[in-house]
Amino acid sequence: MFTDWRSVIQRLTLGLAALTFVGWLLGELLLVLLAGTAIYMLYNLRQLSKLYFWLRKFNRSNPEPPPESRGIWGFIFDDIYLLQRREREVMQAMQGIIDKAQESTAALDMAVVMINSNSGLEWWNPAATRLLGLKTPQDRKQAVTNLIRDPVFVDYFGRANFGSPLKLASHVDPARMLEYQITSFGAGERLMLVRDITQLYKLEMMRKDFVANVSHELRTPITVITGYLETMLDDRANLPARWLRPIEQMAQQSQRMENIIRDLLTLSRLETRALSKEQTEDVQLSSLLRDVQHDAEHVFSSKQHQFIVDCPETLHVRGSYSEIYSALSNLVLNAAKYTPEKGQITLLASYSADGLRLSVKDNGLGIDPQHLPRLTERFYRVDESRSTDTGGTGLGLAIVKHVLARHGGKLEIRSELGKGSEFICLLPRDRVVDKS
Helix, strand or coil: CCHHHHHHHHHHHHHHHHHHHHHHHHHCCHHHHHHHHHHHHHHHHHHHHHHHHHHHHHCCCCCCCCCCCHHHHHHHHHHHHHHHHHHHHHHHHHHHHHHHHHHHHCCCCCEEECCCCCCEEEEEHHHHHHHHCCCCCCCCCCCCHHHCCHHHHHHHHHCCCCCCCCCEEEECCCCEEEEEEEEECCCCCEEEEEECCCHHHHHHHEEEEEEEEHHHHHHHHHHHHHHHHHHHHHCCCCHHHHHHHHHHHHHHHHHHHHHHHHHHHHHHHHHHHCCCCCCEEEEEEHHHHHHHHHHHHHHHHHHEEEEEEEEECEEEEEHHHHHHHHHHHHHHHHHHHHHCCCCCEEEEEEEECEEEEEEECCCCCCCHHHHHCCCCCCCCCHHHHHHHHHCCCCCCHHHHHHHHHCCEEEEEEEEECCCCCEEEEECCCCHHEEEE
């Protein structure tokens, strides 16, 4: 490029020298220079007009090459042509990527929907047409909440808290269950993925029904067995010595089985029934925590734990007293169970703009961090021998998780080996009333 510009300057210099020489010969130096300058300006105006009319009729979808010229204008038009060719190559590469992305998403059974910053639909794949009933082109730019009008989805989309997917019956086919997962990107845009989970949902419902039915069926025979064993132990003075120990063990294990069945029925009820208005009441939190404390002190009186309750008297929770009590009782009894004698268990409640935070903290043995993600799974055991010794059902934390979920909350667990554990119940702000 530098060489090209140098040659242009050289030509201009030679032209100016030639005009000066001709003007000197003719004795009209100024007139000749003015005439030469005018001719040069007319030449440049003609080249500018070429560029102008080329730009006027420029079509990006079918671009024509720039006009031909010489000298500096030739260099300019050549550079424009190179830029044009590079842009065309980039556009072709980008179009190839877009075509591949569209082909790959078209092959997916999952619906992929792009939503702009105004909540309008920008683009979707064929699966979205099948699962969500979106139509091209009439639904383009339409607000997604105008097309999916279920109040649950509208609330989920409006809250913009997409940490967990939303499971909802399809508005196109109510017999089909869909899972919505939304991710934010760019300047307020969102990508929505929707998949059909009907089969998984049916399997999950079959599992829940199976557990509930089996638990109900087992409850009666276990109750009968437990009753007869207790009757026999009430008359232990007349039992043969060699039968006393086996009958005691049978009674202990039948009682454990009865506890497991009770907890399974509780879980089944929590999973299959929504929290009704009749179950919702105004619960004074400090009173509930003191009830939990007194029960734990009574059950574990021999361990001489120190229980500390710190909760403002003005805090009230809207929900089911029995369910909240069950969740907190499970946490406190677990803390007392796995904390050595004369330990300290703290029940702390605090309220902020984010909602209610209920903490159950102990200074016991702690839990290895590798177990924390799975603690709320049913029957998950950190230590099989320890759980057998304490007689737990392995369902307590699962019950806690489901109770909190029914109240719009969640459970967080923090623990270190040798430094105790902290179980934190987080409830949303709309569940809490501060009557101060």
